[in-house]
Amino acid sequence: MRSKSRPDASVQPRSVGIVGAGQLARMLCEAASTLGIRTVVLASASDDAAVPAASDVLVGPATDPSALRALAARCDVVTFDHEQVDLDVVSELEREGIVLRPGVETLRVAVDKAEMRTRLAAAGLPVPAYEVLRVADLPTRGASELAAAIGTFAAVHGWPAVVKATRGGYDGKGVWRVDGEAAARALCDDTARGSSPLLVEAHVDIDIELAVAVVRGIDGSSLAWPAVETVQVDGVCREVRYPGRLDTDLARRAAAIAREVAAVVDATGVLAVELFASGERLLVNEIAARPHNSAHWTIEGATTSQFENHLRAVLGLPLGDTAPAAAHVASVNVLGAPSRAPSTLAGGSCDPMSAALAVRGAHVHLYGKTPRPGRKLGHVTVCGDDPEDVRARAWAAAQALGAPSPAPVLPGAP
Amino acid sequence: MRSKSRPDASVQPRSVGIVGAGQLARMLCEAASTLGIRTVVLASASDDAAVPAASDVLVGPATDPSALRALAARCDVVTFDHEQVDLDVVSELEREGIVLRPGVETLRVAVDKAEMRTRLAAAGLPVPAYEVLRVADLPTRGASELAAAIGTFAAVHGWPAVVKATRGGYDGKGVWRVDGEAAARALCDDTARGSSPLLVEAHVDIDIELAVAVVRGIDGSSLAWPAVETVQVDGVCREVRYPGRLDTDLARRAAAIAREVAAVVDATGVLAVELFASGERLLVNEIAARPHNSAHWTIEGATTSQFENHLRAVLGLPLGDTAPAAAHVASVNVLGAPSRAPSTLAGGSCDPMSAALAVRGAHVHLYGKTPRPGRKLGHVTVCGDDPEDVRARAWAAAQALGAPSPAPVLPGAP
Numbered sequence: 001m002r003s004k005s006r007p008d009a010s011v012q013p014r015s016v017g018i019v020g021a022g023q024l025a026r027m028l029c030e031a032a033s034t035l036g037i038r039t040v041v042l043a044s045a046s047d048d049a050a051v052p053a054a055s056d057v058l059v060g061p062a063t064d065p066s067a068l069r070a071l072a073a074r075c076d077v078v079t080f081d082h083e084q085v086d087l088d089v090v091s092e093l094e095r096e097g098i099v100l101r102p103g104v105e106t107l108r109v110a111v112d113k114a115e116m117r118t119r120l121a122a123a124g125l126p127v128p129a130y131e132v133l134r135v136a137d138l139p140t141r142g143a144s145e146l147a148a149a150i151g152t153f154a155a156v157h158g159w160p161a162v163v164k165a166t167r168g169g170y171d172g173k174g175v176w177r178v179d180g181e182a183a184a185r186a187l188c189d190d191t192a193r194g195s196s197p198l199l200v201e202a203h204v205d206i207d208i209e210l211a212v213a214v215v216r217g218i219d220g221s222s223l224a225w226p227a228v229e230t231v232q233v234d235g236v237c238r239e240v241r242y243p244g245r246l247d248t249d250l251a252r253r254a255a256a257i258a259r260e261v262a263a264v265v266d267a268t269g270v271l272a273v274e275l276f277a278s279g280e281r282l283l284v285n286e287i288a289a290r291p292h293n294s295a296h297w298t299i300e301g302a303t304t305s306q307f308e309n310h311l312r313a314v315l316g317l318p319l320g321d322t323a324p325a326a327a328h329v330a331s332v333n334v335l336g337a338p339s340r341a342p343s344t345l346a347g348g349s350c351d352p353m354s355a356a357l358a359v360r361g362a363h364v365h366l367y368g369k370t371p372r373p374g375r376k377l378g379h380v381t382v383c384g385d386d387p388e389d390v391r392a393r394a395w396a397a398a399q400a401l402g403a404p405s406p407a408p409v410l411p412g413a414p
Numbered sequence: 415m416r417s418k419s420r421p422d423a424s425v426q427p428r429s430v431g432i433v434g435a436g437q438l439a440r441m442l443c444e445a446a447s448t449l450g451i452r453t454v455v456l457a458s459a460s461d462d463a464a465v466p467a468a469s470d471v472l473v474g475p476a477t478d479p480s481a482l483r484a485l486a487a488r489c490d491v492v493t494f495d496h497e498q499v500d501l502d503v504v505s506e507l508e509r510e511g512i513v514l515r516p517g518v519e520t521l522r523v524a525v526d527k528a529e530m531r532t533r534l535a536a537a538g539l540p541v542p543a544y545e546v547l548r549v550a551d552l553p554t555r556g557a558s559e560l561a562a563a564i565g566t567f568a569a570v571h572g573w574p575a576v577v578k579a580t581r582g583g584y585d586g587k588g589v590w591r592v593d594g595e596a597a598a599r600a601l602c603d604d605t606a607r608g609s610s611p612l613l614v615e616a617h618v619d620i621d622i623e624l625a626v627a628v629v630r631g632i633d634g635s636s637l638a639w640p641a642v643e644t645v646q647v648d649g650v651c652r653e654v655r656y657p658g659r660l661d662t663d664l665a666r667r668a669a670a671i672a673r674e675v676a677a678v679v680d681a682t683g684v685l686a687v688e689l690f691a692s693g694e695r696l697l698v699n700e701i702a703a704r705p706h707n708s709a710h711w712t713i714e715g716a717t718t719s720q721f722e723n724h725l726r727a728v729l730g731l732p733l734g735d736t737a738p739a740a741a742h743v744a745s746v747n748v749l750g751a752p753s754r755a756p757s758t759l760a761g762g763s764c765d766p767m768s769a770a771l772a773v774r775g776a777h778v779h780l781y782g783k784t785p786r787p788g789r790k791l792g793h794v795t796v797c798g799d800d801p802e803d804v805r806a807r808a809w810a811a812a813q814a815l816g817a818p819s820p821a822p823v824l825p826g827a828p
Contacts, residue, residue, distance in 0.1 A: 014767070030447050033440065033467045036780025036792065052469035053447045303775055318772040325739070353428070358732040361717055366450025378450065 014315055015040060017071040018050070019062050020081030023367035023376065024291045024307075025050035027299070028081070031307035037315070041081075042071045049367040050081070065089050072098040079269060079314045080290050083111040084168070101218070101268040101314035102289045109265045110289035114166040114197050116265075123264040125257060126283050128276075129157050129202035132166075136197075143188040150184040150200050157202035163187060164199040175235065177203070208245055208277040209285075211294035212258035215309040216267045218316045222259050223309070225302055225322040227251040228329075230274065230294050231408055236374070238408065240297050241391065242329040245410070246277075253282055261287060270295070270310040293333070293376070298322075300363045300381050301329035326383035330394040334378035334402035336371040355400035356380065362397035377402055428729055429454065431485040432464070433476050434495030437781035437790065438705045438721075439464035441713070442495070445721035451729070455495075456485045463781040464495070479503050486512040493683060493728045494704050497525040498582070515632070515682040515728035516703045523679045524703035527613050528580040530679075537678040539671060540697050542690075543571050543616035546580070550611075557602040564598040564614050571616035577601060578613040589649065591617070622659055622691040623699075625708035626672035629723040630681045632730045636673050637723075639716055639736040641665040642743075644688065644708050645822055650788070652822065654711050655805065656743040659824070660691075667696055675701060684709070684724040707747070707790070712736075714777045714795050715743035740797035744808040748792035748816035750785040769814035770794065776811035791816055 014037045018025045021043035029039045029050055040056035041048070051057050056074060060067030063086040072078050077099045091104045102110070109116050114132040121127050131153050138145045154161045161184070165174035178184045209230045216222040229244025230237050243251060258273040261284065265271070272292030274285045295306040304312075304320025312319055356364050359382075366378035380397040384390040395407040428451045432439045435457035443453045443464055454470035455462070465471050470488060474481030477500040486492050491513045505518045516524070523530050528546040535541050545567050552559045568575045575598070579588035592598045623644045630636040643658025644651050657665060672687040675698065679685070686706030688699045709720040718726075718734025726733055770778050773796075780792035794811040798804040809821040 026447065030444055033444050033447075034779050036778075036782045038466060038782075052452060053467075055466035312771060317768055320771065321775055354731055357726060357734065361735055363448075364450075365448050368450045368452070 014038070015055075015075040016311060016314060017075035017078040018042065018054075018081050019068065019071065019078060019085060020044070021048035021050035021054065021057070022081050023049045023369070023378075025081035026053045026367055027296075027305075027307045027365070028079075028291065028311060029053035029055070031305060032311055035308065035311065037311060038075075040071060040074045042067055047370070049369050052368060063089060065092065068093055069096075069098070077101055077314050079310070080107070082290070083107065083288070085111065087111065102271075103266070103268065106265045106267050106271075106289045110287060112166050113164055113199050113286075116287055117199060117201075119264060120261060120284055120287075123260070125260060125264065126281065128162075128204050128283050128285075131200050133198045133200055144185065146188040146198070147181065147184040150178060150188070151181050153200045154178075154180075154184075160203045162201045162203055164201065166197050166199055173235070204276045204278050204283060206276045206278055208250075209274065210244075210246055210250070210254055210277060211240070211272060211274045211292070212254050213270055213272045213292060213295035213298065213306050214255075214258045214262040214267070215270050215306070215313050215319055215322070216259075216262045217313050217319055218268055220263070221319065222262050222267075223319050223322045224255040224259050225295060225298055225306070226324050227254040227258075228294060228297065231410065233405070233408060236333075236335070237293050238333055238335075238405075239391075239394070240294050240329075240331040241387070242297055242301055242324060242326075244387075250277060250282070257282060257284065265289065269313045270306045293379075296365070296379050297329045297331035297381050299365070301325055301331070301383055327385050328387040328390045329381060329383050330387075330391040331379055331381040332394040332398035332407075333376055334366070334380065334398050335405075336373050336375040336377055337403045338373045352400050356397040359393050359397040359400070362393060364397060364401070366401070371402075374403070428452070429469075429489040430725060430728060431489035431492040432456065432468075432495050433482065433485065433492060433499060434458070435462035435464035435468065435471070436495050437463045437783070437792075439495035440467045440781055441710075441719075441721045441779075442493075442705065442724060443467035443469070445719060446725055449722065449725065451725060452489075454485060454488045456481055461784070463783050466782060477503060479506065482507055483510075483512070491515055491728050493724070494521070496704070497521065497702070499525065501525065516685075517680070517682065520679045520681050520685075520703050524685075524701060526580050527578055527700075528611050530701055531613060531615075533678060534675060534698055534701075537674070539674060539678065540695065542576075542618050542697050542699075545614050546611050547614055548611045558599065560602040560612070561595065561598040564592060564602070565595050567614045568592075568594075568598075574617045576615045576617055578615065580611050580613055587649070618690045618692050618697060620690045620692055622664075623688065624658075624660055624664070624668055624691060625654070625686060625688045625706070626668050627684055627686045627706060627709035627712065627720050628669075628672045628676040628681070629684050629720070629727050629733055629736070630673075630676045631727050631733055632682055634677070635733065636676050636681075637733050637736045638669040638673050639709060639712055639720070640738050641668040641672075642708060642711065645824065647819070647822060650747075650749070650790075651707050652747055652749075652819075653805075653808070654708050654743075654745045655801070656711055656715060656738060656740075658801075664691060664696070671696060671698065679703065683727045684720050707793075710779070710793050711743045711745035711795050713779070715739055715745070715797055741799050742801040742804045743795060743797050744801075744805040745793055745795040746808040746812035746821075747790055748780070748794065748812050749819075750787050750789040750791055751817045752787045766814050770811040773807050773811040773814070776807060778811060778815070780815070785816075788817070 018041045021041040026049045032039045038055040041050045041054040160179045163176045212227045213225045229241045231239035262271045272288045276283045291306045299305040363381040382390045382394040432455045435455040440463045446453045452469040455464045455468040574593045577590045626641045628638045643655045645653040676685045686702045690697045705720045713719040777795040796804045796808040
């Protein structure tokens with residue numbers, strides 16, 4: 001970070017470079033503009049979601065050292081919209097003195113599920129039983145040997161086993177539930193081609209899925225937003241509820257784990273931790289060392305949003321209050337409709353945007369992305385006093401805008 | 415507005431053109447990005463405040479027909495950051511079919527104080543006693559004749575009289591308090607050069623200055639945000655307080671007047687009305703047919719901000735809830751420090767931005783403008799339950815960032 005010790009620092013532009021230009025970058029840019037902070041995004045294409053919101057735009061691959069150097073030359077600090085980076089490349093940039101926040105050691109854990117499991121387990125944090133299967137280390141490097149290793153794991157921990165790609169999975173992609181040896185063999189026939197390790201984990205009987213976002217400053221101080229219940233449909237987060245079905249004790253324990261994870265991986269900025277509640281146990285499922293879908297609700301639902309606090313943290317500024325701003329908050333993702341689906345409101349008297357904005361208190365966020373089936377196009381947040389009313393309104397507005405799926409019925413809901 | 419009847423309207427870009435690229439345009443762009451709306455600004459210079467926040471930028475004079483046509487060609491609807499437009503030019507554009515919101519007839523009232531007073535008085539709305547002095551109509555067109563006309567007005571309404579330029583005044587500029595005939599003559603020697611009319615008004619003994627923002631849709635429906643107390647120092651708004659010293663009845667009457675003003679001038683979008691409370695009377699002081707400094711508090715302090723609702727209105731979308739989001743809100747402007755002033759925190763251990771963001775719950779907005787003495791560089795909003803605490807925190811953060819003036823002592827404050 002270039003030092004700027006000019007006297008009127010309040011109005012000197014501070015600038016943040018963002019690797020990637022998806023919706024997370026877009027919402028970072030929106031928060032930055034409010035604070036008078038300049039943004040420059042490294043977009044993969046000129047129609048990426050963050051391009052219209054950024055102060056400045058470069059187009060190039062996130063794995064290209066020269067594109068990353070060009071980005072760094074235009075800003076004080078570099079942060080990330082996604083994990084699709086080349087660790088060798090970013091390590092080299094960090095050695096050159098470019099300030100990356102989070103840094104390479106944090107990214108290493110965030111981009112690789114085997115590394116993440118190993119580091120968290122070593123720190124005594126609760127994770128599902130797991131084993132890293134390194135295909136390249138197997139004597140025959142073959143599918144049958146890999147399937148046998150899954151079987152050996154399942155012999156101890158029981159079927160089904162959960163097999164995960166260690167890199168690149170998201171929204172349920174790269175995660176397979178394997179019910180027995182035949183299924184393991186079928187999966188391994190498909191996946192044992194590469195040399196990337198696989199992770200095999202014990203299946204967890206999930207009572208509630210939850211998430212905690214933490215922001216951690218460069219001085220190691222951290223704050224957690226309240227834990228939220230996340231509602232997944234087909235492996236994709238559809239809804240986030242504060243406080244949802246989380247009781248105070250569960251929420252408190254989850255927040256403590258999440259802050260500990262942030263410390264273990266030495267995070268700077270926002271780190272999101274997704275957890276499973278299973279009986280009395282809380283287990284860490286996934287982590288992301290960046291702003292995360294499970295904390296979009298903080299834009300209207302908390303005193304300081306995850307996006308503003310990520311910027312504050314990576315710029316070394318004081319962290320903002322993470323207290324909730326309402327008794328109940330629901331945030332529902334807007335997903336692209338299946339291509340053969342009729343327009344949501346075909347025959348209706350108004351267009352989808354009008355229908356969504358007619359919902360009282362609906363905070364509509366659209367990312368400017370071209371619709372594709374299942375693609376995350378936006379989200380809607382509603383704050384209020386009545387959890388069912390808040391939930392119903394958020395779903396109504398989100399359904400007007402995107403895929404017309406019904407709100408999932410939650411266990412224990414009235 | 416070009417008609418776009420494509421089926422998936424929710425994610426089709428809607429676009430708004432903004433004449434001018436100051437902080438109002440910047441905050442419109444921030445709100446637009448959230449809604450997935452594209453913005454294009456017509457900036458007077460490439461370093462205008464809104465340039466980094468807009469999706470697209472044109473640079474040119476706001477009075478140039480070809481620049482305005484180029485703006486209109488890139489968007490669905492044109493709106494305004496300021497009133498420094500040429501009414502003949504915008505009238506011609508409206509005749510050509512370009513959709514201006516607000517339209518020319520509203521702009522005509524908003525840009526000319528004589529027109530505004532005349533229209534509101536004709537509609538029976540409460541305004542100070544006034545007279546329009548048309549220099550060009552005076553037999554000698556001279557300063558002494560103008561001063562005599564002020565004297566004649568004051569003979570009826572008493573000294574002091576308030577003389578105002580009918581065009582181009584803002585932040586106390588173009589407003590003169592005239593205590594007697596000698597002062598009138600001195601003023602007229604300075605001002606009777608042009609052919610623009612002057613307005614002379616009766617002085618009002620002001621108990622409280624207040625403001626109401628209204629948003630009015632293209633169907634004529636309107637909503638008012640709660641009335642706020644405004645605190646002026648040297649003619650410049652320094653602080654806005656919700657609810658401040660306004661009791662429920664006064665706030666209700668002010669909101670009714672403001673909605674009536676919006677109807678009388680046929681506003682589309684946000685219209686701000688500044689009023690004086692004097693004894694039992696409420697009098698309209700100024701109006702602005704655009705988002706306004708007195709309603710910046712709505713970004714965090716109301717369910718829907720003035721910027722989002724202005725966009726909704728000019729695009730023909732449903733208006734959002736204007737209910738307050740907190741019991742008490744204070745918003746304090748950040749003004750540029752006098753050029754000879756030392757840096758606010760010289761010798762302190764942290765920079766101004768850090769000091770401001772360290773204030774709990776301080777929502778800092780900086781507009782990215784080059785500091786000049788007295789220039790509006792940003793604002794800080796704080797929401798909460800205790801009016802004095804909220805006010806103290808907003809001032810603390812604003813003072814860290816800008817001119818180190820003390821918070822004004824309010825009449826009746828503890």
